[in-house]
Amino acid sequence: MEKFQQSMYDLIVETSTKLPKDVRRAIARAKVRENAGTRAAMALNTIVENIQMADENVSPICQDTGLPTFKIKVPVGVNQIEMKKAIRAAIVEATKNGKLRPNSVDSLTGKNSGDNLGEGVPVIKFEQWENDYIDVRLILKGGGCENKNIQYSLPCELEGLGRAGRDLDGIRKCILHAVYQAQGQGCSAGFIGVGIGGDRSSGYELAKEQLFRPVDDVNPIEELRQLEEYIMENANKLGIGTMGFGGESTLLGCKIGVMHRIPASFFVSVAYNCWAFRRMGVKIDPATGEIIEWLYQDGEDVDFAKELEKAEAAAALEQGDTRVIDLVPPLSEEQVRQLRVGDVVRISGVIYTGRDAIHKYLMDHDAPVDLNGQIIYHCGPVMLKDEEGRWHAKAAGPTTSIREEPYQGDIMKKFGVRAVIGKGGMGAKTLQALKEHGGVYLNAIGGAAQYYADCIKSVEGVDLLEFGIPEAMWHLRVENFTAVVTMDSHGNSLHEDVEKSSLEKLAQFKEPVFK
Ligand SMILES: O=C(O)C[C@H](O)C(=O)O
Ligand code: SF4
Numbered sequence: 001m002e003k004f005q006q007s008m009y010d011l012i013v014e015t016s017t018k019l020p021k022d023v024r025r026a027i028a029r030a031k032v033r034e035n036a037g038t039r040a041a042m043a044l045n046t047i048v049e050n051i052q053m054a055d056e057n058v059s060p061i062c063q064d065t066g067l068p069t070f071k072i073k074v075p076v077g078v079n080q081i082e083m084k085k086a087i088r089a090a091i092v093e094a095t096k097n098g099k100l101r102p103n104s105v106d107s108l109t110g111k112n113s114g115d116n117l118g119e120g121v122p123v124i125k126f127e128q129w130e131n132d133y134i135d136v137r138l139i140l141k142g143g144g145c146e147n148k149n150i151q152y153s154l155p156c157e158l159e160g161l162g163r164a165g166r167d168l169d170g171i172r173k174c175i176l177h178a179v180y181q182a183q184g185q186g187c188s189a190g191f192i193g194v195g196i197g198g199d200r201s202s203g204y205e206l207a208k209e210q211l212f213r214p215v216d217d218v219n220p221i222e223e224l225r226q227l228e229e230y231i232m233e234n235a236n237k238l239g240i241g242t243m244g245f246g247g248e249s250t251l252l253g254c255k256i257g258v259m260h261r262i263p264a265s266f267f268v269s270v271a272y273n274c275w276a277f278r279r280m281g282v283k284i285d286p287a288t289g290e291i292i293e294w295l296y297q298d299g300e301d302v303d304f305a306k307e308l309e310k311a312e313a314a315a316a317l318e319q320g321d322t323r324v325i326d327l328v329p330p331l332s333e334e335q336v337r338q339l340r341v342g343d344v345v346r347i348s349g350v351i352y353t354g355r356d357a358i359h360k361y362l363m364d365h366d367a368p369v370d371l372n373g374q375i376i377y378h379c380g381p382v383m384l385k386d387e388e389g390r391w392h393a394k395a396a397g398p399t400t401s402i403r404e405e406p407y408q409g410d411i412m413k414k415f416g417v418r419a420v421i422g423k424g425g426m427g428a429k430t431l432q433a434l435k436e437h438g439g440v441y442l443n444a445i446g447g448a449a450q451y452y453a454d455c456i457k458s459v460e461g462v463d464l465l466e467f468g469i470p471e472a473m474w475h476l477r478v479e480n481f482t483a484v485v486t487m488d489s490h491g492n493s494l495h496e497d498v499e500k501s502s503l504e505k506l507a508q509f510k511e512p513v514f515k
Contacts, residue, residue, distance in 0.1 A: 004289030040247030112468025184244015187274035330373025378422030380470025395449035409433025425495030441487035
């Protein structure tokens with residue numbers, strides 16, 4: 001087994017940097033559906049470009065490593081303790097090499113361990129089997145989509161859909177509702193795994209297990225096959241679209257599993273995974289530890305380079321009616337008030353990252369830099385220091401902004417911040433503050449971590465690094481950083497509009513389908 005650690009390192013790097021073929025095909029299908037020229041189509045093009053860049057740079061597709069989860073099947077007699085040690089060592093090495101972001105945080109002190117190890121991290125689950133090889137599967141499921149997982153206890157009342165009872169039709173309603181409530185915040189278009197039955201923990205476990213099924217397999221249970229097909233057809237009618245910009249591609253895959261339950265409980269658990277569906281697997285020789293075969297690599301590969309050429313040609317034709325506005329911070333109130341929902345902005349200059357820890361901190365501390373007229377970027381990048389001690393951004397896409405909702409408006413007013421960049425949109429409190437104070441919300445494309453890292457020309461400084469790499473305030477000099485205005489200072493919010501219209505569309509699925 002002396003090659004096992006290297007094999008695990010290769011698996012981690014491959015999972016973090018290259019999407020498997022089945023996922024690529026699903027994204028390519030979504031591209032065909034999304035109408036050229038819309039914001040959703042533009043977002044999908046950025047996603048495709050990002051996938052391509054991650055391939056070429058062998059760098060993380062998305063900056064969020066998630067909670068690395070290994071599922072391993074071993075022949076009887078294989079030493080699991082040694083395997084665990086090798087996996088942990090491979091995780092540390094991949095983190096050191098910028099293939100993973102240090103993502104393991106002490107829940108009580110908030111301290112980032114710096115190497116992706118911690119109490120219960122990574123997750124490693126073993127099972128024995130009677131085959132003569134080892135099967136290792138890895139999923140890197142990010143936090144934004146994890147936060148959109150949802151569990152229903154039937155019977156229940158669902159907004160838009162009415163009562164969901166303890167039957168297949170009730171399950172149908174829960175799944176549609178799960179897609180609706182995620183909106184664009186889990187970086188749609190997404191994939192869902194559904195677990196029917198079990199208790200609260202085994203139900204979620206089953207839901208997550210479904211994410212290991214190939215996207216294009218067929219459910220062997222006839223009712224579930226029908227339900228999967230129904231969901232794929234109808235969830236895409238909700239009009240949420242890529243990034244929640246509105247559009248035709250909301251769901252890329254739906255896999256449903258079932259287990260027994262106890263008489264009093266009926267859970268439907270839904271695990272939501274973003275488009276950056278990083279899960280991979282290998283077969284391992286138990287004698288040497290070498291990789292015998294890569295999984296999820298059957299079937300046709302998608303030539304994204306060709307797809308991009310087509311998209312660029314279409315975009316050139318559509319350019320006409322899009323306002324593209326160049327912004328160089330510091331921004332004035334007047335400049336910001338000219339921006340309207342739907343405008344595309346291109347930022348050049350220095351922007352400051354700030355996410356959960358920074359927002360909490362700024363509520364009762366001074367800012368480490370003058371933020372007047374400045375732009376805050378909701379982002380926790382992957383950073384590497386070179387031999388001369390200079391920092392480089394290896395992956396830097398936006399994080400889910402709604403988590404900052406309790407703070408954002410107050411912080412914008414307190415420090416004179418004029419714009420925030422993030423993804424998934426923000427709520428009524430922030431919208432009101434944008435109106436009162438003169439501010440704007442800019443939606444970047446979630447998961448496009450290579451695309452945005454490429455816009456970062458230098459790292460000019462960092463404050464509050466004691467919060468850990470993802471939570472520190474990085475000063476990033478960017479060039480042509482592109483984002484879409486989705487909330488403006490005139491009370492308009494694309495997110496509010498899409499949420500409202502998708503709720504109306506959800507209501508069309510109220511009547512029973514599976515009797
Ligand atoms: O932690 C992050 O970088 C982002 C997170 O995955 C998110 O979707 O909000
Ligand atoms: S930022 Fe988006 S793509 Fe990345 S892990 Fe979070 S939900 Fe997934």
